[in-house]
Amino acid sequence: MRSAFPRTALLSASRASRFLPAHRPVRFYSIKAEAASHSKQRPMDASRLTVEKTKTPKPLSKPEDLVFGKQFTDHMLAIEWTKEDGWLEPRITPYQNLSLDPATCVFHYAFECFEGMKAYRDKNGDIRLFRPDKNMARLNKSAARIALPTFEPTALIELIAKLTKLDARFIPAHRGYSLYLRPTLIGTQSTLGVGAPGSALLFVIASPVGPYYPTGFKAVSLEATNYAVRAWPGGVGDKKLGANYAPCIVPQQEAASRGFQQNLWLFGEEEYVTEVGTMNMFAVLKDKATGQKELVTAPLDGTILEGVTRDSVLQLARERLAPEGWKISERKFTMRELAEASKEGRLLEAFGAGTAAIVSPIRKISWKGELVDCGLKETEESGEIAAKVKEWMEAIQYGDVEHEWSVKV
Amino acid sequence: MRSAFPRTALLSASRASRFLPAHRPVRFYSIKAEAASHSKQRPMDASRLTVEKTKTPKPLSKPEDLVFGKQFTDHMLAIEWTKEDGWLEPRITPYQNLSLDPATCVFHYAFECFEGMKAYRDKNGDIRLFRPDKNMARLNKSAARIALPTFEPTALIELIAKLTKLDARFIPAHRGYSLYLRPTLIGTQSTLGVGAPGSALLFVIASPVGPYYPTGFKAVSLEATNYAVRAWPGGVGDKKLGANYAPCIVPQQEAASRGFQQNLWLFGEEEYVTEVGTMNMFAVLKDKATGQKELVTAPLDGTILEGVTRDSVLQLARERLAPEGWKISERKFTMRELAEASKEGRLLEAFGAGTAAIVSPIRKISWKGELVDCGLKETEESGEIAAKVKEWMEAIQYGDVEHEWSVKV
Numbered sequence: 009m010r011s012a013f014p015r016t017a018l019l020s021a022s023r024a025s026r027f028l029p030a031h032r033p034v035r036f037y038s039i040k041a042e043a044a045s046h047s048k049q050r051p052m053d054a055s056r057l058t059v060e061k062t063k064t065p066k067p068l069s070k071p072e073d074l075v076f077g078k079q080f081t082d083h084m085l086a087i088e089w090t091k092e093d094g095w096l097e098p099r100i101t102p103y104q105n106l107s108l109d110p111a112t113c114v115f116h117y118a119f120e121c122f123e124g125m126k127a128y129r130d131k132n133g134d135i136r137l138f139r140p141d142k143n144m145a146r147l148n149k150s151a152a153r154i155a156l157p158t159f160e161p162t163a164l165i166e167l168i169a170k171l172t173k174l175d176a177r178f179i180p181a182h183r184g185y186s187l188y189l190r191p192t193l194i195g196t197q198s199t200l201g202v203g204a205p206g207s208a209l210l211f212v213i214a215s216p217v218g219p220y221y222p223t224g225f226k227a228v229s230l231e232a233t234n235y236a237v238r239a240w241p242g243g244v245g246d247k248k249l250g251a252n253y254a255p256c257i258v259p260q261q262e263a264a265s266r267g268f269q270q271n272l273w274l275f276g277e278e279e280y281v282t283e284v285g286t287m288n289m290f291a292v293l294k295d296k297a298t299g300q301k302e303l304v305t306a307p308l309d310g311t312i313l314e315g316v317t318r319d320s321v322l323q324l325a326r327e328r329l330a331p332e333g334w335k336i337s338e339r340k341f342t343m344r345e346l347a348e349a350s351k352e353g354r355l356l357e358a359f360g361a362g363t364a365a366i367v368s369p370i371r372k373i374s375w376k377g378e379l380v381d382c383g384l385k386e387t388e389e390s391g392e393i394a395a396k397v398k399e400w401m402e403a404i405q406y407g408d409v410e411h412e413w414s415v416k417v
Numbered sequence: 418m419r420s421a422f423p424r425t426a427l428l429s430a431s432r433a434s435r436f437l438p439a440h441r442p443v444r445f446y447s448i449k450a451e452a453a454s455h456s457k458q459r460p461m462d463a464s465r466l467t468v469e470k471t472k473t474p475k476p477l478s479k480p481e482d483l484v485f486g487k488q489f490t491d492h493m494l495a496i497e498w499t500k501e502d503g504w505l506e507p508r509i510t511p512y513q514n515l516s517l518d519p520a521t522c523v524f525h526y527a528f529e530c531f532e533g534m535k536a537y538r539d540k541n542g543d544i545r546l547f548r549p550d551k552n553m554a555r556l557n558k559s560a561a562r563i564a565l566p567t568f569e570p571t572a573l574i575e576l577i578a579k580l581t582k583l584d585a586r587f588i589p590a591h592r593g594y595s596l597y598l599r600p601t602l603i604g605t606q607s608t609l610g611v612g613a614p615g616s617a618l619l620f621v622i623a624s625p626v627g628p629y630y631p632t633g634f635k636a637v638s639l640e641a642t643n644y645a646v647r648a649w650p651g652g653v654g655d656k657k658l659g660a661n662y663a664p665c666i667v668p669q670q671e672a673a674s675r676g677f678q679q680n681l682w683l684f685g686e687e688e689y690v691t692e693v694g695t696m697n698m699f700a701v702l703k704d705k706a707t708g709q710k711e712l713v714t715a716p717l718d719g720t721i722l723e724g725v726t727r728d729s730v731l732q733l734a735r736e737r738l739a740p741e742g743w744k745i746s747e748r749k750f751t752m753r754e755l756a757e758a759s760k761e762g763r764l765l766e767a768f769g770a771g772t773a774a775i776v777s778p779i780r781k782i783s784w785k786g787e788l789v790d791c792g793l794k795e796t797e798e799s800g801e802i803a804a805k806v807k808e809w810m811e812a813i814q815y816g817d818v819e820h821e822w823s824v825k826v
Contacts, residue, residue, distance in 0.1 A: 077520065077609025084519060106524075107514045110493060110622050111486065115515075115603055118527040118659035154663040155670065190609060194524055195663075200486025200599060200624060202695055204666050213519050215609060235651065242646030244664045250527035251660035254563040254604075255653045257613050261564065286611055 049094030052087060052159040054166040059174070062102035071180040074218040076364065077188065081175035085167055085212040088196075089157045098167050100174060103213065109198035113205050119195025120250035121150035124363045125316075126186040126217075127172045127417070129179045130407030135172055137415045138405045140165045142316045147191060150247040155204035156193050164191070168212055169417035175214055183406065184219030188364075220365035225390040225398075227371040228360075230272040230284060231263035232343055238273040238283065239311040246310050253286070260285060270360070272343075272373055275311055279343040282306050287360030287368060288318035291346060292383070292393050294354040295335075301356070302335040303393065309340075317361045317401070320413065324400050329393075343375050350380045357391025358382040366401050367394045458503030461496060461568040463575040468583070471511040480589040483627040485773065486597065490584035494576055494621040497605075498566045507576050509583060512622065518607035522614050528604025529659035530559035533772045534725075535626075536581045536596040536826070538588045539816030544581055544596075546824045547814045549574045551725045556600060559656040564613035565602050573600065577621055578826035584623055592815065593628030597773075629774035634799040634807075636780040637769075639681040639693060640672035641752055647682040647692065648720040655719050662695070669694060679769070681752075681782055684720060688752040691715050696769030696777060697727035700755060701792070701802050703763040704744075710765070711744040712802065718749075726770045726810070729822065733809050738802075752784050759789045766800025767791040775810050776803040 062082045069079050080103050087098045113119045123143040128136050144161035151158050168189060179187045191212045195205030236259045238252070239245020245252055256271075263271040270285035283289055283306075293302045303325050306312050325336045349355040360368040369390040373380040384391060390398075404411040471491045478488050489512050496507045522528045532552040537545050553570035560567050577598060588596045600621045604614030645668045647661070648654020654661055665680075672680040679694035692698055692715075702711045712734050715721050734745045758764040769777040778799040782789040792800060799807075813820040 075608075075610075080520060103519070105516045106519055107516050110512070110515055110601070110620055111489060111599075111624075115523060115529055115601055116531050116599070116659055117662035118529060119663045120524055120527060122525055153667060155666040188609070190520075190525070192519070192524055199484075200597070201484075202662055202665070202669075204670065211519055215520075237649050237651035240646060240649035240652065242644065243649065243652075249660075249663070250525055251658075251663060253526035253611055254528045254658065254660060256611070257564040258562060260611075261613065 049092075050096075052095040052098070052163040054098060054163045054170075056097045057100065057167060057170065058097060059100040059170075060102065061174075064102075068178065069216070071182060071185060071218055072222075074185075074216055076217050076220075077190075077215050079215060081178045081187070081214045081216065083171060083175055084214075085171045087167070087210045089208040089210065091206040095157070095159065100171055106209070106211075108196065111198040111200055112195075113197050113199070114194040116200065117195070117202060118249070118251045119154055119156060119205050119208075120192065121147060121154060121156065121248055122190060122192040122250065123147045123248060125189045125191070126363060126405070127179060127189060127214075128186045128405045128407070128414075129176075129181050132407075133181065134407065135176055135179065135417045136405070136407050137165070137169070137172070137417060139316055139320065139413045140168065140415060142319065143191070146248055146314060146316070147193065150249055151193055153244055153247045154249060156195060156208050159210070164210075165415075171212055171214060172417050178214070178216040180216065180218075183402070184222070186217055186405075188215045188217045189213075190215065220368075225369055225395070227369040227384055227389045228269040229267070229371050230270050230373045231266060231268035232274055232279075232373055232375040233259045233263070233271045234274050234279060235259075237275065240275070241310050243310070246308065246312060246314055248313065252313075256286065266374070268374055270368075274343055278340075280306065280340050281343055281346065282311055283313065284360035284368070284370070286313075287362035287365070288313065288315040289358070289360055290321065291341065291358045292356040292391065293349050294356060296352065296354065300333065300335055301329075302337055303329060304337040304339060304341055307338040307340060315362060317363055317366060320401060321361050321367075321397050324397065328400070343373075343380075346373070347375060347378065347380045350382065355381070356383045357393055359391065359394040359397075361397075366398050369394045458501075459505075461504040461507070461572040463507060463572045463579075465506045466509065466576060466579065467506060468509040468579075469511065470583075473511075477587065478625070480591060480594060480627055481631075483594075483625055485626050485629075486599075486624050488624060490587045490596070490623045490625065492580060492584055493623075494580045496576070496619045498617040498619065500615040504566070504568065509580055515618070515620075517605065520607040520609055521604070522606050522608070523603040525609065526604070526611060527658070527660045528563055528565060528614050528617075529601065530556060530563060530565065530657055531599060531601040531659065532556045532657060534598045534600070535772060535814070536588060536598060536623075537814045537816070537823075538585075538590050538594070541816075542590065543816065544585055544588065544826045545814070545816050546574070546578070546581070546826055548725055548729065548822045549577065549824060551728065552600070555657055555723060555725070556602065559658055560602055562653055562656050563658060563660075565604060565617050568619065573619075574824075580621055580623060581826050587623070587625040589625065589627075592811070593631070595626055595814075597624045597626045598622075599624070629777075634778055634804070636778040636793055636798045637678040638676070638780050639679050639782045640675060640677035641683055641688075641782055641784040642668045642672070642680045643683050643688060644668075646684065648684070650719050652719070655717065655721060655723055657722065661722075665695065675783070677783055679777075683752055687749075689715065689749050690752055690755065691720055692722065693769035693777070693779070695722075696771035696774070697722065697724040698767070698769055699730065700750070700767040701765040701800065702758050703765060705761065705763065709742065709744055710738075711746055712738060713746040713748060713750055716747040716749060724771060726772055726775060729810060730770050730776075730806050733806065737809070752782075752789075755782070756784060756787065756789045759791065764790070765792045766802055768800070768803040768806075770806075775807050778803045
């Protein structure tokens with residue numbers, strides 16, 4: 009699949025340095041990779057990891073100065089894949105730029121998918137990941153959908169754990185803080201024909217982050233978007249592809265221009281409620297006839313991102329709310345249903361759910377000229393369930409309670 | 418919008434060299450850009466172009482060895498944009514890698530759009546672009562849809578003309594050959610928050626290409642895809658975004674695994690015919706009652722790429738076929754309609770249309786277990802209209818006839 013055409017000096021560097029600046033080659037790695045070039049496709053193998061530590065450690069930012077996804081740790085993890093050889097040696101190197109041919113397919117055809125996950129420091133100082141198996145499974149599903157290579161989940165978890173431990177000093181020992189981890193898989197073939205990439209790069213970068221709501225919850229207001237559609241049946245809206253994100257910005261800006269913090273994605277003539285900005289959406293409804301409380305979220309019908317937080321909220325609610333008489337529903341629900349429930353005082357609360365904020369309480373939703381009230385009192389920034397869910401989730405994430413979802417590294 | 422966090426040495430280079438390797442800074446450019454950092458947003462300005470010629474010109478490939486999008490010319494055009502300053506000085510430099518922070522938004526959220534256009538050498542040796550204004554207009558529409566900056570079309574055409582002339586030696590003086598130009602616009606902000614990029618890079622690379630069918634037309638067979646959906650009303654399928662391409666590969670591979678060269682995208686329960694692989698789709702039908710011939714293609718309803726070749730075919734057909742009694746239609750048509758017409762001998766031919774091949778004749782379409790015959794005799798590789806359209810288009814593209822669509826550079 010490689011070009012026979014003589015490339016520039018910058019590009020003629022060894023395979024190992026194809027994506028890292030030419031003045032920083034890792035020679036022994038290059039030689040090993042060349043020697044293996046006729047072997048069969050190799051699986052991802054954490055035992056082959058090489059680590060090059062930085063010689064210029066970064067100063068730590070003050071915790072209060074952290075901004076989501078702006079500051080990064082000293083190191084990154086990088087694993088190249090080629091069609092001929094499979095996964096090459098994993099490498100932890102100093103955080104550095106990628107050097108890529110301008111014809112690389114990630115720039116043209118969006119061969120890219122990613123995950124968002126977090127590492128937490130517990131009260132003993134240990135580092136914990138939250139349900140990393142879910143992120144690995146989703147990344148593999150995303151990769152397969154766009155013809156990128158899949159990998160062994162346990163191998164990548166082990167490698168991410170090593171990166172996390174190496175850069176553990178960046179995780180502040182304060183509640184609400186964590187290390188946001190961003191595994192990213194990109195196609196790296198540098199030809200313009202539209203086809204499955206013959207090479208790829210999986211990298212992981214890490215960004216220390218503070219609490220999403222440093223001074224406590226702050227409820228947001230949404231604008232329901234019906235002029236643009238995020239996802240559709242048979243499409244790729246349930247995968248964590250880069251392709252699903254860039255088209256969301258303009259509707260988000262439109263909502264912001266009218267004073268709403270996020271947009272709410274509706275689907276179809278029925279105006280089904282699907283997602284909030286880049287979060288899953290939950291509502292708490294009271295049944296008109298029986299008064300039974302229901303926690304409802306849209307089903308995984310291919311148009312909804314399969315959120316790890318969404319799944320966790322559902323599981324915890326089934327364990328802890330269902331025994332108290334709650335109904336926990338994954339079902340389609342419409343904006344009209346929310347509006348009616350609101351008018352009748354039966355929309356008790358609503359919130360978005362995602363890795364960044366865990367839950368994001370919603371005050372009101374602008375829809376067809378009306379403002380749908382989501383049940384919060386003027387003095388409240390969160391409903392009871394949103395607050396409970398956040399507490400439950402953090403207790404597990406920070407290891408206050410032992411739970412199989414929290415994995416010490 | 419920029420991180421206040423100290424970056425690595427590689428990243429602390431001047432703005433001008435942010436995306437080009439650190440050992441190749443263009444000093445005077447950097448200084449100018451800094452000096453302008455408090456001015457208002459500037460428009461793209463071709464008169465500010467700087468040119469750095471390569472010191473190591475590439476040898477030319479033999480024309481017969483050219484593979485689409487694999488070989489590139491000596492130079493590239495690059496124009497950076499920042500929210501603060503607007504479009505910075507355009508630069509033509511040696512073709513070289515881009516050096517990008519791994520947090521750059523193009524890798525995560527698919528902030529990327531592109532164009533495909535060609536430069537042709539005419540019989541006098543002059544170089545001609547084909548309808549470059551259409552490509553510029555579409556690139557601006559694509560950019561605006563994903564919150565990337567727009568630009569002055571005439572400025573970019575002028576800059577592309579300069580790149581084309583500088584690398585004109587790569588365009589073989591043979592019919593069927595051309596220089597494929599790939600303007601690409603990517604978001605370059607290196608933070609993980611999902612929002613409008615505060616910086617971007619527009620670059621143009623050029624690849625000499627040979628005739629799509631070196632030994633004459635070769636008709637393809639298609640598999641109609643109904644398990645995956647390329648585009649949706651209110652989605653972005655009518656824009657030339659990277660996001661629309663990666664999800665197409667698996668359905669294409671599925672079709673190939675069953676012996677079909679391309680897939681045909683259907684839409685909805687009605688199974689409307691939309692696009693062929695990455696081309697627009699045309700069919701020639703004979704009316705059941707009147708016998709009138711109809712050239713039909715799907716309308717621009719937001720689910721169809723607004724192809725420049727599609728538009729050109731329609732215009733030429735309206736000028737040259739309509740006076741002969743043809744009906745030229747942009748309307749919805751279904752797979753069932755094609756299948757019925759085929760059975761009744763009224764599907765005279767079908768073809769895809771796009772920049773790469775101009776037209777790609779279709780022999781048959783696999784749909785729900787049947788093979789829909791598209792009207793070619795076994796010994797034929799093209800219908801009459803596909804062959805005519807190719808001839809008409811090439812006569813204009815290669816300047817055999819003077820036409821406003823063909824622009825000398």
